[in-house]
Amino acid sequence: MVSPPHEAMHRIFQHDPGLFSRVSRFLGVDIPTPVKATALPTDLTETNPVERRVDTLLRLETADRGPFLLAVEAQGKKHPDKPASWAYYTAYLWTKYRLPTALLVVCQDHATARWAQQPVSCGPPQLPTLTVQPLVAGPHNMPVITDPEEARADLVLASLAAITHAAEPDVGAILKALSTALRDAPEDIAKPxxxxxxxxxxxxxxxxLWRNLVAVDLSFYKSYLAEEVRKEVRKEVRDEVRDEVRDEVRKEVQDEALTQGEARRAAADVLAVLAERGLTVSEAVRERIGSCDDPEILSRWLRRAVTASTAEEVVAGA
Structure with missing residues (x-):
């Protein structure tokens, strides 16, 4: 069954075909920015019943080097059969389209990346015949983008950086930079x-962490992820805040003016984020958050709640 990371690692190149030329400089090659890109069918099945599909296939045209094909494969782990499949893909595409064919493999861990970039020959050692050695993008060579300005300069590359560093220690800083940069982007660019x-x-x-950042930094976007986070936050608030303060908040949301109701909901969101992160909330802090009716202060506390190490840090200094 195809996993979400597998889909994300190759479909992002369909979303922005020019991404390959920007990624290529991290792979030790220089591919000009394409002047035209066309998504091609990914079905490479012949008349026999064996079905073969490449993950993403693009026809890229450059101003000075002419057109070429780019096959993008997402690889989550080592698999002994993949080099033979990759050899088939490139040979078949070369034969079918009569165009130079490049193969890019995107990985999320160092071991798989090292394995994927090793050359594999289909013939005996003295007769290699056909050798497959794809370009590999992964945590070993994709940039660590932790500066929001750098992320803003190339949002798609920043997203790929987050995906390929998903298991790395720097992923938190990468995600924060990306969410900050996306706040300024139009919704049609940010949402995908x-x-x-x-x-x-x-x-x-x-x-x-990404779910929390989406809920806080990007809460105004109507995406399935943001809606999913909001629903879970509300559920956790209902499950964990059952005391008199929560009942009072519900009553005031119904009875008070709109601005006061928004403040109460914001206070509940702060408590929900703290609960989701597993931070202990003292009665004093809970009461201070629940009794605050200043939307600006609550907004500031909500942002602090995503990264603060204690609940007290959230309300420190107002």
């Missing part, structure tokens, strides 16, 4: 990148 990043992180621990 929010989803690609969520898919790429899958069940890794960084997925929870």
């Amino acid at each position: 990148l929010i989803e690609f990043t969520a898919q790429g992180l899958a069940k890794r621990p960084a997925k929870n």
Whole structure:
């Protein structure tokens, strides 16, 4: 069964075919920016019943080197049969389209990346005949983009950086830079990148951090991930805050003016984020958050709640 990270690692190149030329400089090659890109059918099945599909296939045209094909494969782990499949893909595409064919393999861990970039020959040692050695993009060579300005300069590359570093220690800083940069982007640009990043992180621990960042930094976007986070936050608030303060908040949301109601909901969101992160909230801190009716202060506390190490840090200094 195809996993979300697998889909994200290759479909991001369909979303922005020019990404390959920007990625190539990290792979030790210089591919000009394409002047035209066309998505081609990924079905490489012949008349026999064996079905073969490449993950993503693009026809790229450059101003000075002419057209070529780019096959993008997402690889989650080592698999002894893949080099033979890659050899088939490139040979078949070369034969069918009569165009030079490049193969890019995208990985999320160092071991798989090292394995994928090793040359494999189909013939005996003295007669290699056909050798497959794809370009490999992974945590070993993709940039660590932790500066929001750098992320803003190339949002798609920043998303790919987050996906390929999903298991790396720097992923938190990468995700924060990306979410900050996406706040200024139009929704039609930001929304697919929010989803690609969520898919790429899958069940890794960084997925929870991304969900929190989407809920806080990008809460105004209407995406399935943002809506999913909001629903879970509301559920956790209902499950964990059952005391008199929560009942009072519900009553005031119904009875008070709109601005006061928004403040109460914001206070509940702060408590929900703290609960999701497993931070202990004292009665004093809970009461201070629940009694605050200043939307600006609550907004500031909500942002602090994503990264603070204790609940007290959130309300320190107001």
